[in-house]
Amino acid sequence: MFRIISGVFKIVVVSLLTGAALSALDLSAADILIELGLTPERTLALLQQGAAWALPNLILGSMVILPIWLVVALLRPPRGP
Known part of the structure; x- marks a missing residue:
């Protein structure tokens, strides 16, 4: 952290x-x-287009990756002191 x-x-x-x-x-x-x-307007439009493309893909990917990560984390042997 x-x-x-x-x-x-x-x-x-x-x-x-x-x-x-x-x-x-x-x-x-x-x-x-x-x-x-x-132009600043064109740059803002490009950023909005990029976010509009990335956000649905990010959500879709996380719907697959997060459950897999959770199962792996739960099945991992506990760490010793």
């Missing part, structure tokens, strides 16, 4: 530092998207 929190913290710190550096260079997210040939 500590490794996950540590990893998230590192990503947050690096993201803040990168954002501050880009802000100091007078760059915004919209400017970077325009340089890539995207």
Whole structure:
């Protein structure tokens, strides 16, 4: 659990530092998207399309994987002290 929190913290710190550096260079997210040939609206639409595709597949996969994981966890021999 500590490794996950540590990893998230590192990503947050690096993201803040990168954002501050880009802000100091007078760059915004919209400017970077325009340089890539995207608009903020198109980016949002692409994210929505990706979520609309991924969510049903995630739910369907979890309906298979979670029961299998539960059975394996229940049948695993207990750990000794």
